[in-house]
Amino acid sequence: MNPHHLQTLLAILDEGSFEGAAGALGISPSAVSQRVKAMEKEAGRVLVRRTTPVGVTEAGEILVQSARRMSLLQAETDAQLRGRLGRVPLAVAVNADSLATWFRPVLAAAAHWGEAALRLRLEDEAHTQILLRRGDVLGAVTRDATPVSGCEVIELGRMRYLAVATAELRSRYSTVEGVDWARLPALRFGPNDVLQDADLDGRLAPEVRRRRRVSHVPSSEAFVEAARVGLGWALLPEAQASPLLETGELVRLDDRVLEVPLHWQRWRLESVLLDQLTDAVVTASAVLDRPR
Incomplete structure (x- = not known):
């Protein structure tokens, strides 16, 4: 397969459109289209889904994985020849809670890797494996300990989540039996928020009708703020909840602690930069609860 193709x-997938890819590559959109047609003719099947944003077919995923590997190895080879790192793209999938808490030192570490570029993809930790499997990313923070084909797994630790709300909200939606979970307003990060979707498991019988309002707040910092001002209750990472619990701005709704296991999955690829990234992730994860 032609390296330029x-x-x-990769440019089409990263930019989300033929026009965006053309701008990134410094060629015309028609030239991008011609290259795609040439690839599809050589492969004998459709590789690119003409959607918004642009996606790839299963056959396209295979080529994307190969292209990612080639891109990283080429960049590192150029770095060795020139004595410096070029614009090495490190695509990583990470969930918003991790990025807002323990993952941040990885950004500081990457700042010292020459001109290496981090391309972070925000996704729920239950869905990041999809990006790995498609070849969209080189590494991912995920719940799943089962490695994607061609990847290796490192256990990181557990994130602890607490059920919290304002004292006023808890008081308003409580009965003599305790918290009225069926009516207590709730928060969601987004449509793929598996963690929050399971917030009532063990707290409310399945047959009880839920009559609560649910607000979606797709930002980790704004999500915490929404809980702080009383828009709804939420499962917050202990690291984010603790300061607000200490000041009394939030209170715990029960004594349960939800522990979410996290793993680092990365491509099984000989790469100095990917090794550095892995070391940085593992080091940063030291603040997580370790398996007992």
């Missing part, structure tokens, strides 16, 4: 395929 593979580079074009």
